[in-house]
Amino acid sequence: MNLSSLSFFRSLRKDNKQFAVIGLGRFGRAVCSTLHKLGYEVLGTDIDEKQVAQVLTEQIVSHALQLDSTEPAALKEAGIFEFDTVIVAIGNYLQESIITTLNVKEAGVPHVVAKASSEIHGKVLKRVGADHVVYPENEAGCTLARSLTKPAILDRFELDPENSIVELIVPDQFDGKTIADLKLRSRYGLNLLAVSYNDKFEINPDPNQRLQKGSAIVVIGSNKDINRLPI
Ligand code: ATP
Numbered sequence: 001m002n003l004s005s006l007s008f009f010r011s012l013r014k015d016n017k018q019f020a021v022i023g024l025g026r027f028g029r030a031v032c033s034t035l036h037k038l039g040y041e042v043l044g045t046d047i048d049e050k051q052v053a054q055v056l057t058e059q060i061v062s063h064a065l066q067l068d069s070t071e072p073a074a075l076k077e078a079g080i081f082e083f084d085t086v087i088v089a090i091g092n093y094l095q096e097s098i099i100t101t102l103n104v105k106e107a108g109v110p111h112v113v114a115k116a117s118s119e120i121h122g123k124v125l126k127r128v129g130a131d132h133v134v135y136p137e138n139e140a141g142c143t144l145a146r147s148l149t150k151p152a153i154l155d156r157f158e159l160d161p162e163n164s165i166v167e168l169i170v171p172d173q174f175d176g177k178t179i180a181d182l183k184l185r186s187r188y189g190l191n192l193l194a195v196s197y198n199d200k201f202e203i204n205p206d207p208n209q210r211l212q213k214g215s216a217i218v219v220i221g222s223n224k225d226i227n228r229l230p231i
Pocket residue numbers: 022023024025026027028045046047048051067068069070089090091092093096115
């Protein structure tokens with residue numbers, strides 16, 4: 001995630017309780033099932049009746065409809081244009097994905113998230129109005145590569161290509177040292193934001209607090225400086 005994604009997520013209505021998902025492949029179904037488990041009302045649609053039947057059987061949506069999303073009239077009839085947020089989860093059918101995104105944006109849906117299967121696909125989706133584009137395969141690959149090479153980094157929030165906020169396991173060399181001893185700002189150019197014990201975060205921790213192996217810290221800084229940490 002980066003700052004432009006952040007402004008998209010901040011623009012979402014907090015009181016919105018309903019989502020429409022167009023395309024019920026593996027990605028679309030994962031979106032439906034997670035939203036449904038979180039207590040949101042989800043309308044799932046797909047051109048393929050079998051996919052519609054599957055989500056109804058799995059009970060991962062509140063409602064499901066078979067429709068061709070390249071047809072504006074079908075979307076209108078299904079009430080898709082009334083949703084605040086629509087997820088276009090058609091990754092492998094370029095033309096359908098682009099026309100669908102165009103249809104929902106032209107009809108005035110305020111928040112449209114679209115799945116892209118390549119960079120150029122993502123660029124076109126943006127051009128036709130997608131407010132947020134996701135590249136799940138690419139993102140999963142990057143995350144896996146990072147965790148294979150830096151297993152101590154538990155989570156990363158990319159502010160921009162050069163700077164991040166990361167949550168990392170306290171390195172062995174930091175065990176038993178106080179936060180003040182570490183001099184993270186002068187030695188590494190990093191600022192410590194929080195310390196976490198047993199999944200609870202303490203924000204702005206006391207500089208005299210001793211860090212322990214097995215707990216985690218959250219730091220902000222440039223990726224270059226983060227990479228200099230002894231992890
Ligand atoms: P995978 O399932 O392989 O992970 P994915 O989740 O990106 O990939 P796709 O193969 O892109 O899934 O397909 C998503 C769904 O979109 C499919 O179930 C397909 O039937 C549906 N779909 C394709 N064209 C349309 C259309 N015109 N209208 C509605 N649904 C469509």
